Amino acid sequence: MKDIIISGRMKMADIISHDKRALVLLPRFGIEMGVGDKSVKDICNQKEIDTDFFLLMVNVFLNANYFPDRKLKSVDVDMLLLYLENSHKYYLEEKIPYLESLIEEFKKTVDHPATEQLDKFFKQYIIEVKDHLAYEDHTAFPYVAALSEQIKKNNPDISAVDYHIGVFEERHDNIEEKLSDLKSLLIKYFPPSNDRYIRIRILNELMDFEEDLINHARIEDKVLIPIVEHLEQKVN
Ligand SMILES: [Fe+2]
Structure with missing residues (x-):
């Protein structure tokens, strides 16, 4: 649409x-x-x-x-956090395990030494994705939740918190970029083999994951960061 x-x-x-x-x-x-x-x-x-x-x-x-500029101020930040956490849960509990199972199936189906390299590359990528999500889940989001708690009080005070959303903004890198290397490996460089449909399935899933991550990051950049900046201005 x-x-x-x-x-x-x-x-x-x-x-x-x-x-x-x-x-x-x-x-x-x-x-x-x-x-x-x-x-x-x-x-x-x-x-x-x-x-x-x-x-x-x-x-x-x-x-x-x-661009949601005018509507941003009315967003309930707790609702937004719940949405973002649910998205992360989906990646960690559904999407990544499914991708892992497809790669396992590929290794079983395809008798070629390059599968080891693909597997290594994939595992490395998953570690990076999990690190990225863990930072958000354990550092950035709890900070936003604490800020939201403070805002509800009469005299909000976050002076004890040594963090601000600018730190998140700065280190919010593109985890989807490496995915295109993984796709290239399967599309361009992995030799033709007896994989037939499993390779297509993996590629479909990788493309789907890539798109989801891009759209997800857009919500963090265009919705979460401006809202939190606005809240920070209120308490400072
Ligand atoms: Fe995220």
Whole structure:
């Protein structure tokens, strides 16, 4: 659904059929398939999800050109953190284990010495992704949660905290970049072998993961960072 802005009146099912990326997005809000013909707004109400927040996230995720400037101030930062944590959970508990199982299957199916190299490269990449997610889960997000707690108080005070969102912004690197090396390895350099469909499946999954990570990082850069900067200004 390129360049279409999703509205509350649209049917939830239409978002999915127009843009398959919504498939991974909806479960992060606790929305499962079986949505019938209900509108986005109806489902949000039913699930007690703030519709404006949902629309903001979906539009940023699905549309690289969408700039949410005016709507940012109304975002509930706790809701945003929950969404980001759910996304990380999906990567760690679903996507990465599935990719790992595909690589294992590839190693079993393909009798070629280069599989060892592919496996090594892949494992190295997964370590980097996990480090990236762990930093966010254990350092950046707890800081945002603590800041959000303080903001709710009469006299917010974060003077004891030796961290600010600028640190996160600075070190927020592109974990999806290395994925393209992995893709190239499979597309260009890994010799033709008896892998037939498994290679296609791995590539499909890697491309899907890559896209998801790019869109996820956009939410962190375009939504999380500006909101937290705004909160920091309030307490300082
Ligand atoms: Fe993240």
